[in-house]
Amino acid sequence: MKTVTCTAPVNIAVIKYWGKRDEKLILPLNDSISFTLSQDEMCAKTTVSISPKFSEDQFWLNDKKESLENPRIQNCLKEIRRRASKRKFDGKDENVWSWHVHICSKNNFPTAAGLASSAAGYACLVYALGQVYGVEGDLSPVARQGSGSACRSVHGGLVRWHKGEDDDGADSVARPIAPPGHFPDLQVIICVVSAGQKKTGSTEGMRQTVASSSLMQHRIKVSLPSRIESMMKAIEEKDWPTFCDLTIADSNEMHAVCLDTSPPCVYMTDTSHAVASLIHKYNDLKTDQGDINHKVCYTFDAGPNACIFTPGAVAKEVLPLLLQAFPPPPAQTPKEYVKGIASQPAPLSKELKRLADGCAQSGKLQYLIHTKVGDGPRVLVDPASSLLNTTTGLPNTTDGDM
């Protein structure tokens, strides 16, 4: 039996993927750009075991046995096995591609809640399968067939998913464009408005948008081509204020085409808008003070949760600002409310306190995740990290340390 355990990160797009040109191969209508987040706070962890003794493929997700009928997982498995069957072997285990697999995966953050669990989950699955079946090369087009955004989670830092032109999707791949430290000391604050399952999943939501939104034509043909070029330039020149403006503009445009969909896909809530409004007020104040690099940006995926990117020095102000505007529900301690990087909130200036008090909404956020930008998938070498028993190939019952 061969067993491998890996972790993979979440990624958050600053230029959004929303709409496919091929549903089956998961080929997008536009290029997208994302930040990969640190795995210290959010990651998927997957153990895969293969053995000539296993009689069938099996899959457990978040401690529950799941069916492997899902065509997306099947496509990933088929492609890895196809690549493994083409590999040159030194005479040993040459039919490894025909061995059955046991897959056990867990996310240390909410699944299917608009926090990109499918991106981390499929990137982790494909990376772990690649390791166990000995497949090398670019795995981003394989992860893409699990969930489009997953192809960007196979790399760290800033990543661009090229939509590609080929009908078979061979050139629809993700490539790293800058390392995690490109914007030094960048921090990420995720404001979790709701960690429940959303009404319309991304796959269905974007399908309805492509089918019904005329504004989507404008997004694809007019806005995106120039916005992507401007974003690449802002990244190359480390132009943080422009990066922020473009990120905010693209999130708002994605949610505008969602609202232009029939029936409308409504992902942002009043609380989401209150967070966005606070960020605009903060940026306006800093601009008025001539401090244009003291800028933050927000972006929303297909859900109500805000993802805020902020330079570390600015986070020292923005985190207490958020805590002032959105105090925790009474039962929650500060530690339960702000998960992730430990930080001592600095006292707020009178001006910022006034700004936060102007839009205060107690108890409206469930919690915040304070994290950073990070690197791509990892192999865990410590056998104690395995989610599967290395003798039986069945899930371990005692894995407390995600």
Ligand SMILES: Nc1ncnc2c1ncn2[C@@H]1O[C@H](COP(=O)(O)OP(=O)(O)OP(=O)(O)O)[C@@H](O)[C@H]1O
């Ligand atoms: N660790 C994992 N391993 C394999 N598959 C996973 C894993 N985590 C999530 N998935 C798959 O992804 C699905 C959730 O995807 P969905 O797009 O609905 O939510 P999300 O990725 O959390 O949100 P969004 O894509 O809008 O940010 C799960 O139902 C499951 O099929």
Ligand SMILES: C[C@@](O)(CCOP(=O)(O)OP(=O)(O)O)CC(=O)O
């Ligand atoms: C809003 C988004 O997060 C959409 C993610 O869509 P998915 O990758 O979840 O969709 P499928 O390819 O159908 O699985 C924006 C983004 O991550 O670019």
